[in-house]
Amino acid sequence: MNLGIEIGGTKLQIVAGEGPAIGRHFRFSVDKARGAAGILSHIEEAIRQLNDPLASIGVGFGGPVDTQTGQIATSHQIEGWSGFGLADWLRERTSAPRICVENDANVAALGEALHGAGRDFRHVFYVTLGSGVGGGMVVDGQIYHGRPPGETEIGHIRLDKTGSTLESVCSGWAVDREIRQAVAQGSDNAVLKQLIGSTTTGEARFLRAAFDQGDPMAQRILARIADDLAFGLSHVVHLLHPDVIVLGGGLSLTGEPLRMAVEKRLPTYIMGAFQPGPAIRLAELGENAVPIGALSL
Numbered sequence: 231m232n233l234g235i236e237i238g239g240t241k242l243q244i245v246a247g248e249g250p251a252i253g254r255h256f257r258f259s260v261d262k263a264r265g266a267a268g269i270l271s272h273i274e275e276a277i278r279q280l281n282d283p284l285a286s287i288g289v290g291f292g293g294p295v296d297t298q299t300g301q302i303a304t305s306h307q308i309e310g311w312s313g314f315g316l317a318d319w320l321r322e323r324t325s326a327p328r329i330c331v332e333n334d335a336n337v338a339a340l341g342e343a344l345h346g347a348g349r350d351f352r353h354v355f356y357v358t359l360g361s362g363v364g365g366g367m368v369v370d371g372q373i374y375h376g377r378p379p380g381e382t383e384i385g386h387i388r389l390d391k392t393g394s395t396l397e398s399v400c401s402g403w404a405v406d407r408e409i410r411q412a413v414a415q416g417s418d419n420a421v422l423k424q425l426i427g428s429t430t431t432g433e434a435r436f437l438r439a440a441f442d443q444g445d446p447m448a449q450r451i452l453a454r455i456a457d458d459l460a461f462g463l464s465h466v467v468h469l470l471h472p473d474v475i476v477l478g479g480g481l482s483l484t485g486e487p488l489r490m491a492v493e494k495r496l497p498t499y500i501m502g503a504f505q506p507g508p509a510i511r512l513a514e515l516g517e518n519a520v521p522i523g524a525l526s527l
Contacts, residue, residue: 231246231247231248231253231280231282231283231284231285232246232247232248232249232284232285232286232287232288232525233245233246233277233280233284233286233287233288233324233326233524233525234246234247234287234288234289234290234520234521234522234523234524234525234526234527235273235287235288235289235290235521235524236289236290236334236337236520236521236524237269237289237290237291237292237334238260238292238307238334238520239260239262239292239305239306239307239308239361240259240260240307240361241257241258241259241260242256242257242258242259242260242269242272242273243255243256243257243258243517243518243520243521244256244257244258244272244273244276244521245518245521245522245524245525246280246282247525249525249526250341250344250345250522250525250526252518252521252522252525254279254280255521256272256275256276256279258272260308262307262308262309265308265309265310266305266308266309266310266311266314267310269308270319273320274323277323277324283325284324284325284326285326285327285328286326286327286328286329286330286527287320287324287326287328287329287330288329288330288332288337288523288524288525288526288527289316289317289320289329289330289331289332289337289524289527290332290333290334290336290337290338290520290521290523290524291305291316291331291332291333291334292305292307292308292333292334293305293306293307293311293333294333294378294379294380295316295331295332295333295378295379296331296378296379297330297331297332297375297378298378299315299317300315300316300317300318300320300329300330300331301313301314301315301316301317301331302314302315302316302331303379306362307361316331317329317330317331330527332373332524332527333364333366333381334358334364334520335356335358335364335365335366335382336366336373336381336523337366337373337519337520337523337524337527338356338358338366338478338513338515338519338520338523339354339355339356339365339366339367339368339373339476339523340366340368340371340373340523340526340527341515341518341519341520341521341522341523341524341526342354342356342476342478342513342514342515342519342523343356343368343371343476344368344371344523344526345515345522345526346476346513346514346515346519346522347474347476347511347512347513347514348368348474348476348511351472351473351474351509352369352370352473353367353368353369353470353471353472353473353474354367354368354369354472354473354474354476355367355382355463355466355470355472355474355475355476355508356368356475356476356478356513357384357459357463357466357475357476357477357478357479358478358479358482359400359401359402359459359477359478359479359480359481359482360401360402360479360480360481361401361402361403361480362385362397362401362403363384363385363396363397363400363401363479364383364384364385365381365382365383365384365385365466366381366382367381367382367470367472382466382470384396384462384463384465384466385397385401387462387465389458389461389462396458396459396462399455399458400455400458400459400462400481401481402432402434402479402480402481405433405434405437405451405455405481406431406432406433406434408451408454409422409426409433409434409436409437409451410433412447412450412451413426413433413447416447420440420445420446420447421439421440421443421444421445421447421448422436422437422440422445422447422448423447425439425440434480434481434484435480435483437451437452437484438483438484438485438487441484441487442487452484452487452488452491453491455481455488455491456488456491456492456494456495457491457495459492460491460492460495460496460498460499461495461499463475463492463496464496464499464500467496467500467504467507467508468500468501468504471504471508472508473508473509474508474509474510474511475508475509475510475511476511476512476513477489477492477510477511477512477513478512478513478515478519479513482512482513485512486512489510489511489512492510493510496510
């Protein structure tokens with residue numbers, strides 16, 4: 231039996247299974263006040279409930295890691311991870327002969343490449359539009375690795391010389407902030423404003439419903455997101471030339487309107503020789519992209 235672990239800033243998922251098939255599934259909310267120690271205690275709790283010996287453990291961690299040693303570089307959200315030897319810690323508690331620790335975007339990319347929207351392509355680039363923006367590249371079923379601890383950190387691509395990055399304008403938090411500002415200045419009759427009501431967080435989840443009802447505010451914001459995302463992805467095309475770009479993360483749940491808008495805008499930013507550019511697909515594995523990818527490690 232294999233174990234797949236997703237360690238994020240808000241949730242911890244632990245799955246046991248064979249291949250991509252999930253047999254046991256544990257989910258915990260992350261208590262930031264408890265830091266890394268709280269997450270490790272949950273992992274121990276789940277391991278104690280598994281009776282079969284573990285053949286391998288794959289981890290998708292929300293931050294930069296050293297894949298050679300299994301050591302965490304840092305977490306930008308949870309205290310207590312910097313320099314922590316996660317692979318050694320897991321080995322002491324499970325005796326699993328094979329343990330792989332990867333960045334969570336890389337792991338999600340692997341899951342989508344092998345079992346999701348990228349399964350029919352050789353060169354798969356995955357971008358996750360969540361609380362932050364991350365990326366991963368898979369070539370012939372293998373994660374592309376650059377010099378540790380970084381790889382395809384698309385969220386930190388600068389869109390201009392002022393310091394604006396793809397993450398600063400296309401992350402879930404950035405879009406939530408943009409929506410709040412637009413709603414505050416917009417008409418009370420705006421569909422998006424009515425859908426949000428008294429909500430003060432996660433406003434981006436109302437974007438698709440407002441868009442479908444023809445709300446100009448929602449249409450304008452989605453068009454802006456797609457344009458900036460397409461511009462950022464044009465650098466991926468020029469440098470890495472993937473066959474397909476898979477859009478994942480919470481913001482990708484905006485769905486087909488976002489995918490179509492990115493597909494339309496991307497060719498305007500790439501040179502003629504590379505037209506029409508890679509296929510654009512929506513992620514298929516949803517919240518299980520990292521756990522399934524971790525099992526596949």
